[in-house]
Amino acid sequence: MLAGVPLAATAQTRPAAQPAATTAAPGTTAAPAAAQGPAIVSPAARAITSLRVEGTQRIEPETALSYTKLRQGDSYTNETLDQAIKDLYASDLFADVQIDGAATGNIVIRVRENPIINRVIFEGNKRLKEDKIGKEVRLKPRQIFTRSAVRADVTRIVELYRRQGRFAATVQPKMVSLDQNRVDVIFEVSEGPKSKVRQINIIGNKVFDAGKLRAQMATKEARFYRLLSSGTSYDQDRLAYDQQKLRQFYLTEGYADFRVTSAVAELTPDRKDFIITYVVEEGPRYKFGDVTVDSDIRDFDGKKLAAGLPIKKGDWYNAKMVEDTVDNLSETAGLFGYAFSDVAPEFQRERESLTMSINFHIGQAQRTYVERVDITGNTQTQDKVVRREVRLAEGDAFNSFQVKRSQDRINSLGFFQDKFEIKQTPGSSPDRVLLEANVEERSTGQLQLSAGFSSLERFIIQANITQNNFRGKGQTLSAGVNYSTYSKSINLGFTEPYIFDKNIAVGLDVFRRDYNAFNFIGTNRNTTYSQVSTGFQLRTGVPLTEYWQLAGRYQFSYDEVGLDENSFYTNGRCDPLKAGRYLCDSLGNRLTSAVGYSLIFDSLNSRLRPTAGQRFVFSQDFAGLGGDVKYIRSKLDFSKFVNLGSGFIGSFVGEGGYIKSLEKSRGEGIDKVRINDRFYLGEPQFRGFDIRGVGPRVQRRYYTTDGTTGKQILITDRDQLVDDALGGTAYYLGRFEVEIPLGSGARELGLRPSIYAQFGSLFNITRPLPTAVFPTTTDAAGNTIVLPLPVRDTAENPLYSYVNAAGLAVSTTCAAGIPNGNGGCNGIVPNSPQIASQPFDEQFLGNSARPRVSVGVGVNWNSPFGPLRIDLAKALVSQPGDDRKLITFNVGTQF
Numbered sequence: 001m002l003a004g005v006p007l008a009a010t011a012q013t014r015p016a017a018q019p020a021a022t023t024a025a026p027g028t029t030a031a032p033a034a035a036q037g038p039a040i041v042s043p044a045a046r047a048i049t050s051l052r053v054e055g056t057q058r059i060e061p062e063t064a065l066s067y068t069k070l071r072q073g074d075s076y077t078n079e080t081l082d083q084a085i086k087d088l089y090a091s092d093l094f095a096d097v098q099i100d101g102a103a104t105g106n107i108v109i110r111v112r113e114n115p116i117i118n119r120v121i122f123e124g125n126k127r128l129k130e131d132k133i134g135k136e137v138r139l140k141p142r143q144i145f146t147r148s149a150v151r152a153d154v155t156r157i158v159e160l161y162r163r164q165g166r167f168a169a170t171v172q173p174k175m176v177s178l179d180q181n182r183v184d185v186i187f188e189v190s191e192g193p194k195s196k197v198r199q200i201n202i203i204g205n206k207v208f209d210a211g212k213l214r215a216q217m218a219t220k221e222a223r224f225y226r227l228l229s230s231g232t233s234y235d236q237d238r239l240a241y242d243q244q245k246l247r248q249f250y251l252t253e254g255y256a257d258f259r260v261t262s263a264v265a266e267l268t269p270d271r272k273d274f275i276i277t278y279v280v281e282e283g284p285r286y287k288f289g290d291v292t293v294d295s296d297i298r299d300f301d302g303k304k305l306a307a308g309l310p311i312k313k314g315d316w317y318n319a320k321m322v323e324d325t326v327d328n329l330s331e332t333a334g335l336f337g338y339a340f341s342d343v344a345p346e347f348q349r350e351r352e353s354l355t356m357s358i359n360f361h362i363g364q365a366q367r368t369y370v371e372r373v374d375i376t377g378n379t380q381t382q383d384k385v386v387r388r389e390v391r392l393a394e395g396d397a398f399n400s401f402q403v404k405r406s407q408d409r410i411n412s413l414g415f416f417q418d419k420f421e422i423k424q425t426p427g428s429s430p431d432r433v434l435l436e437a438n439v440e441e442r443s444t445g446q447l448q449l450s451a452g453f454s455s456l457e458r459f460i461i462q463a464n465i466t467q468n469n470f471r472g473k474g475q476t477l478s479a480g481v482n483y484s485t486y487s488k489s490i491n492l493g494f495t496e497p498y499i500f501d502k503n504i505a506v507g508l509d510v511f512r513r514d515y516n517a518f519n520f521i522g523t524n525r526n527t528t529y530s531q532v533s534t535g536f537q538l539r540t541g542v543p544l545t546e547y548w549q550l551a552g553r554y555q556f557s558y559d560e561v562g563l564d565e566n567s568f569y570t571n572g573r574c575d576p577l578k579a580g581r582y583l584c585d586s587l588g589n590r591l592t593s594a595v596g597y598s599l600i601f602d603s604l605n606s607r608l609r610p611t612a613g614q615r616f617v618f619s620q621d622f623a624g625l626g627g628d629v630k631y632i633r634s635k636l637d638f639s640k641f642v643n644l645g646s647g648f649i650g651s652f653v654g655e656g657g658y659i660k661s662l663e664k665s666r667g668e669g670i671d672k673v674r675i676n677d678r679f680y681l682g683e684p685q686f687r688g689f690d691i692r693g694v695g696p697r698v699q700r701r702y703y704t705t706d707g708t709t710g711k712q713i714l715i716t717d718r719d720q721l722v723d724d725a726l727g728g729t730a731y732y733l734g735r736f737e738v739e740i741p742l743g744s745g746a747r748e749l750g751l752r753p754s755i756y757a758q759f760g761s762l763f764n765i766t767r768p769l770p771t772a773v774f775p776t777t778t779d780a781a782g783n784t785i786v787l788p789l790p791v792r793d794t795a796e797n798p799l800y801s802y803v804n805a806a807g808l809a810v811s812t813t814c815a816a817g818i819p820n821g822n823g824g825c826n827g828i829v830p831n832s833p834q835i836a837s838q839p840f841d842e843q844f845l846g847n848s849a850r851p852r853v854s855v856g857v858g859v860n861w862n863s864p865f866g867p868l869r870i871d872l873a874k875a876l877v878s879q880p881g882d883d884r885k886l887i888t889f890n891v892g893t894q895f
Contacts (some may be wrong), residue, residue: 032146048072049105057113057181059093064111076107084109092146107281115145115183124189128160132650136160137187145175145183157187163415165233168271184283195234196222197594204280207255213443216249217242219276222236234274239263250282251319256285256356289357290349291331296364299336305329317356328359334400339368339424339433350528368398369373370435371427377439381415385474386437389413390422390496391546398433405546410437412607415469417442444469474498476507489513493540505551507539530675532560535592541600551598555621559676560589577789579839582698582726582768585667586675590628596621604641610712611649623677630662631673648739656732658764669769671729678727681762683888685733688758688854688873692725693883695762696847699723700771702840703786714841722840723883724764731886758873759851767844774839786841791834800831845881853877 011030021162051072053061068084070076079458082097088097088111098111118137138152139145153806161169170194176184190559197219202210219242222232231238243260250258262279291311293302296783311321333341342363347354372394375386388610389409391402407422417440425434446466474493482488495507515531535557558684563569563579574584597620602615617637635657642650657679661672682693700722701714715721737756775787797813811834812819817827818840856873870889877882 011650013816041090046077046105046354048107049073050101051107051109051794052671053109054112055111055113058116059113060705064088064093064109067093068109070107070109077101078102081107087602092148093144105162113179113181115181117141117145117185118142118178118182119184121184121186122189123186124191125166127166127191133157133160133187139185140235145185150175150185154187157189161191162190165194165196166192167195167233167234167267167274171195173515175734193272195271196232196273197234197276198222198268199275201276201277202280206283207282207285213246213249216245218245222273227800234276236265239265239276246278246280248319251317252321254285254287254316254318255282256286256317256319257281260281284351284354286349286354286356288313288315288317289348289353289355290359291357293362294359295362297333297338297341297362300333300362302362305332309360311358322358325360329362331400333362333365334398337367337369337397337399338365339398339400340426359810366431368427368433370394370398371397371432373435373437375437375439376443377416378475380441380472381439381469381474382472383471384501385413385415385469386410386439388503390435390437392435403435408605410439413469413474414608415444415474418609448893487513487515489515503543505539505541509537510667511537513534530562530564531562534558534675547601547603549600549602553596553598553621555594555596556591556627557592558589559592561674561676563587576771580698580700580722580724580768580842581639581669581771582675583724585670585768590674590675591626592623592629593622593625593627594621594629595625596633598877604639610641610651611643612641614638628635629674629677631677632660632662633677634658634660644738649739651737651739652734653737654732654734656729659729659730669766673729673765673768675727678729678765679762680725680727681731681733681760682883683885686760686852686854687756687760687856687858687871687888688875688881688884688886689878690854690885692727693885694760694846694852694878695728695731696726696765697724697845697847697881698726698768698842699881700840702838707799711783723881726768728762728764730764730849731760731762754859755855755857755858757853759853761849762846763849765847767847771842772837786839788833788838790837791836799834801834802829802831841883846879850879850881851877852879852882 008014036277048070049072051065051070053064056064056472065071067087067090068801069080069087070084073588081102085097085099086723088094088109095113095114096110100110117139119141120134120137122133125133136156137158139149139153150173150625157171158169161167170190172188172190174186174188174704176186179558198221200210200214200217200219200221205213218231219235219238220226220231226232240263243263246260258281260278261279263276265274265276266275288311290313291306293300293306293309295302295305307326311318311325311551322345326345329342329343342365344361344363346357346359346361348358353802370680373387373390373392375383378386390406391409392399392406394671396402403422403424407420410422411418411420412418414884420437420439423436425436426432427434442492443863444467446464446468461484462480462482464475466478468474474497476493476497478491478493480489480491482490489512491511491513493507493508493509495505497505499506511530511533537555539551541549541551553859563574568575568579568583574587578586599618601614601616604610604615615638617635619633619635619637621633622631623633635655637655639653640651644650653822659673659677659679663672666672679695680692681695682689683691686694701716702720703712704715705711706713711726735756735758737754739752739754742751742753773790774789777785777787779785782881787875790797793813798815799811799813800815801809801811802814802818812825812830812831814825814827815833816830817825820826852875854873854875854877856871858869858871861868861870868889870887872887874886875884
């Protein structure tokens with residue numbers, strides 16, 4: 001269209017000397033002027049006699065004329081007419097422009113307006129949603145359609161796909177004409193595959209192989225094992241970043257002259273992948289020369305500072321160490337109150353000796369003071385909740401350590417987004433600094449749902465709801481429910497961290513826990529003892545120093561330990577043959593009144609997701625302040641986190657405890673510490689083992705007859721054991737864990753895997769007395785047969801049963817016949833012996849301090865339905881009786 005514009009303009013300016021060319025033959029249509037050959041126009045300027053515009057619909061003729069310089073009465077030439085056509089096209093209002101009457105001076109401008117856009121439609125776009133593309137394109141409904149705007153929008157859409165790594169994407173624009181000079185604009189998108197980095201070539205490297213250099217880059221070669229990594233996609237911006245990463249790597253290895261001479265990304269012929277080629281020059285390797293410190297601040301002794309630097313003369317040059325030294329010197333200056341000290345390294349390169357001498361110059365700075373602490377971004381959290389965690393107040397001398405500590409304490413609240421930093425900006429004078437805490441709030445409510453499957457408890461469901469920033473005052477309000485077939489509990493809690501705006505925390509917990517133990521007899525599950533605890537706990541805590549804290553508590557609880565009388569009682573008393581002597585000895589109701597304290601050291605940089613620091617807690621509880629129970633329970637917890645570099649976080653978590661009873665002996669074979677006061681170990685603390693799956697226990701295996709051989713054998717199927725966990729009075733548990741970083745793609749999904757190894761044990765209770773001793777006999781083959789335990793009368797005579805004439809079962813001491821009234825038995829018909837218990841073998845297992853060991857891998861995933869944790873743990877070392885478990889998971893969400 002644009003190519004025909006000059007010709008059309010020329011054709012409209014022919015002279016009137018050729019009338020024959022403009023007359024049509026009778027019965028025919030006159031040919032267009034542009035088709036009548038070249039026109040010969042006089043170069044003399046003429047005056048415009050008349051001027052009008054034809055063909056406009058929405059646009060006023062005067063508006064169209066305003067875009068040109070043509071005016072009635074003015075002179076014109078061929079050049080001015082050509083320029084008028086160009087000006088009208090440039091307005092983007094017209095699709096076609098022609099000028100007639102150049103020969104007569106009666107100028108007629110004939111136009112065809114550009115259509116109006118009715119709709120803008122995108123087809124074929126799946127990876128980029130319509131709303132995202134719609135924000136980038138300029139064409140909108142009810143705007144004027146132009147081809148230049150369409151071409152520009154096509155370019156924009158293609159660029160959007162290139163940012164997504166889809167360099168094979170194409171966009172085909174189409175126009176559908178409608179009535180009233182309207183059009184629908186359709187962009188047909190062919191997205192194509194995501195362009196990957198097929199190969200990374202490095203030329204010029206001699207010291208380090210290409211594989212090691214590629215490991216330093218954010219861009220990775222596309223391989224099947226990198227499905228979750230976004231680094232395999234080509235990104236032009238990442239190309240420059242990788243060059244910087246290469247330079248940083250070489251600088252840390254002493255190659256100060258290293259440079260990347262070229263970096264080229266070539267698209268493969270099929271437009272699917274890229275091949276990246278780097279050309280590098282390594283240069284020679286340098287060592288550190290003289291390392292000195294020159295300070296303009298009189299408080300600093302340059303020689304003493306230089307002596308304490310990690311950089312030593314003769315070591316290989318390392319740019320990272322230089323950067324760290326600058327940071328350390330700046331932080332040291334900050335500790336003395338110099339907030340804006342300028343530490344500048346001055347390099348002196350000796351190319352002949354290949355040494356790099358450095359002088360760290362500390363510029364003159366004034367001691368600074370905190371002018372103001374500004375807190376912004378907290379819309380729900382009250383200002384005082386954040387301000388009380390800041391370790392510096394207005395007027396205090398600046399201290400960089402206190403700034404870092406304030407930052408860690410605010411992060412540990414858990415109310416704000418991660419990576420929060422306190423910014424330091426100059427104040428109203430050189431010796432004043434402003435501290436700006438610009439926080440970004442996040443959800444502080446937590447709804448945690450845990451579900452699991454246990455070989456003992458079957459399905460387990462737990463629900464806990466917590467609001468850690470109740471009413472924006474930093475208060476904690478919590479409620480929890482635990483439900484399974486054999487355990488139920490509910491607890492409510494409230495904590496005020498600053499009572500009456502004083503740094504004293506108080507809290508209250510109210511709870512009810514209902515636990516039903518059980519065992520198996522045959523294939524039937526039977527509830528054994530029930531333990532119901534109801535009570536409350538008052539808590540308080542005061543800080544001793546910045547890192548030490550003292551916490552106190554008082555707990556009052558009422559415990560009920562009982563058995564199902566229908567199943568485990570005989571003649572109104574607990575029957576050891578049915579329940580076990582160890583359970584019968586634990587029955588009863590008792591009050592516990594205990595007071596305790598905890599001494600806490602906490603230097604973790606975050607309480608939610610720590611990466612550095614340690615935590616130590618020593619606790620003791622004294623029961624006997626009234627009530628029926630007396631003991632001392634001591635417990636020790638320790639955790640340490642270390643940043644291992646490259647995103648790896650290492651941690652060690654250890655704990656242990658011991659209970660010492662202050663009561664007198666309760667009888668032979670009965671432990672002084674009651675069953676409900678003991679420690680228990682297993683899931684979730686000890687991964688790889690089931691709930692209460694570690695430690696002392698009594699297992700009862702019943703005898704049966706082998707249907708094939710007819711011999712008496714023990715039932716060994718674990719699901720048919722009577723297995724009662726007894727707990728212990730001492731335990732220890734440790735875990736080594738390493739959190740593994742993943743690529744940016746996995747991080748975007750919220751995946752945080754870790755590997756770990758655990759060890760621990762639960763032990764130290766009194767061995768319970770055997771429940772029963774069964775009589776034995778020998779069969780004809782010489783095999784020992786364990787007989788059932790008979791029912792005996794008060795004189796220890798075995799009892800038998802027979803049916804009398806009335807059809808009623810009658811007990812007797814006669815093995816055959818009936819009593820004859822003289823103390824003997826009359827008759828030879830054998831009676832049925834009454835059985836108190838089928839024979840079983842009872843074993844006391846697990847009371848060993850030997851460590852159990854498990855290893856496993858776990859994954860935290862911030863899934864769309866909440867945080868999810870999955871663990872796959874294998875018990876490598878266990879003791880007889882321990883109950884193993886392979887897989888556990890739990891899920892929660894935030895609000």
